[in-house]
Amino acid sequence: MTLLYNEPCFLQHETGFHPERADRIRLIPERLAQAGLDARCRRPEWERVARRRLTAVHAPSYVDEVWSLAKSGGGEIGSETVLSPCSYDVALLAAGCACDAAERVIRGEDRRALCLVRPPGHHAMPGYAMGFCVFNNIAIAAKMAVDELRLDRVLVVDWDVHHGNGTQATFWDDPRVGFLSIHRWPFYPGTGSEDETGGGAGAGTTLNLPVPGNISRREYLDRFTDALDGFAAKIKPQLVLTSAGFDAHRGDPIGQFVLETEDFAVLTDRVMDVADAWAGGKMVSMLEGGYDPRLVADCVAVHLERMVQRNGDAVE
Numbered sequence: 001m002t003l004l005y006n007e008p009c010f011l012q013h014e015t016g017f018h019p020e021r022a023d024r025i026r027l028i029p030e031r032l033a034q035a036g037l038d039a040r041c042r043r044p045e046w047e048r049v050a051r052r053r054l055t056a057v058h059a060p061s062y063v064d065e066v067w068s069l070a071k072s073g074g075g076e077i078g079s080e081t082v083l084s085p086c087s088y089d090v091a092l093l094a095a096g097c098a099c100d101a102a103e104r105v106i107r108g109e110d111r112r113a114l115c116l117v118r119p120p121g122h123h124a125m126p127g128y129a130m131g132f133c134v135f136n137n138i139a140i141a142a143k144m145a146v147d148e149l150r151l152d153r154v155l156v157v158d159w160d161v162h163h164g165n166g167t168q169a170t171f172w173d174d175p176r177v178g179f180l181s182i183h184r185w186p187f188y189p190g191t192g193s194e195d196e197t198g199g200g201a202g203a204g205t206t207l208n209l210p211v212p213g214n215i216s217r218r219e220y221l222d223r224f225t226d227a228l229d230g231f232a233a234k235i236k237p238q239l240v241l242t243s244a245g246f247d248a249h250r251g252d253p254i255g256q257f258v259l260e261t262e263d264f265a266v267l268t269d270r271v272m273d274v275a276d277a278w279a280g281g282k283m284v285s286m287l288e289g290g291y292d293p294r295l296v297a298d299c300v301a302v303h304l305e306r307m308v309q310r311n312g313d314a315v316e
């Protein structure tokens, strides 16, 4: 089965009049129930991320800053990011969810997992919040996988319309974690050019695919597929993690890009293809952006449907 983390606790990160608000994910449960998808998934219980896992990616002083601002009533932290009194606890649950899913998948409990969490993570830098992101959920899970669970090679694939600068920064010089990002260019946050390819021991383990805002859907999908296949053959991942943003949808109010809902089925299939080819199918997907509640629910349903069907097709 597929593991599904989709709990009301993630609504409690209350950001007020802000694009990254609880309403983004409010329509998802009903949409998944309508499609009969939730009944085909297993819903594990999990805990907040342990501080040692959090501080393996983030500076302890930054973690304390988030705690202190949230507990004193919330407010703005860094660029465009807002905390409510519950946000520290919810952010710990989001990062804990990523770790729990990765751990279960690595141990072989299930092959795939989808974590529908808020706040998102891929812009969060080791030392500061950025772009609606507090803690870098996917980076924390990837770091746990290589440091604690002793994987040699993890691949992070980021198809959010924005460059995953926080994830890139975390693993810039780490050869154990490959990072591929396809994103609109030029666009927020301004990083992610083709010549950013990693440094030191991690030289060549970052791959950026900046694409223009008027690219055709076909060309986008072809470029993604070709680059992903080649990069996966180079990284040879034992686990594939996906930063699944849905703000590259044509109707997204922030991304304003070109993809249609069904294109996320293709992206899902291509990522699962490389997970099947290299990682025994092991794939964990994390929700990142996506700012139209109805489109997010539709895209999540398409994404999860492909994951559930793949599991059904596979010889267990």
Ligand SMILES: [Zn+2]
Binding pocket: 160, 161, 162, 245, 247, 288, 289, 290
């Ligand atoms: Zn985004």
